[in-house]
Amino acid sequence: MTKWSTNAWSTITPIYDKILLHPFITELMEGTLPKEKFSFYIQQDALYLATFGRVLSGIASKLTDANHVQDFLEFSSGTIMVERELHKTFLTTFDVASSIEKSPACTLYTNYLEAQLATKPLEVAIAAVLPCFWIYKEVGDYILANQTKAENPYQEWINTYGGEAFAESVRKAIEITNVIASQATEQQQAEMTKAFTMASKMEWLFWDSAYQLESWKI
């Protein structure tokens, strides 16, 4: 039987293809992305990750398999720690402001994840966080395989998401989500795919908001 993740990825392939074509990603790959846009992204991402970490540990608290609990706790602490280290590098390098408010896209995405955790069944919440792992891994791999410039100011970002340590977490996250999906009804699996798709759209929005230096209209 086809795994839930295989069908879910096919559903979001048009979104993923658009992410690869987004100027934030193409310019990041070329190393030509204006620093101002990357700084905006990194600052918003620090705010995003604070919520993401809390949502991951919330999911851990709802899982029943002890190994899955441990994996999600490790995602929450380990993965986030690695990403925070990465952020520190860029926050220092680019000397960005330390107090900022969430952009509309960041607000939308973090509120969405928190709402899935608070109001939806576990299988939906877990599907909602999967794009945060999977899309970043695919984008990291894609950039590593296609970049042509020897020097890139964003190389550390690229290496983090295209690297083996991150890939291992992503494999585990996909596997756990498939186990949860295998215990779900068809209707529940459809809800999972819906959340996976929505969060994938928000990944696109998040990069787009950084590229546009999005601000509140009011």
Ligand SMILES: Cc1ncc(CN)c(N)n1
């Ligand atoms: C918005 C966003 N999505 C996903 C990731 C990778 N965990 C991230 N750092 N930021």
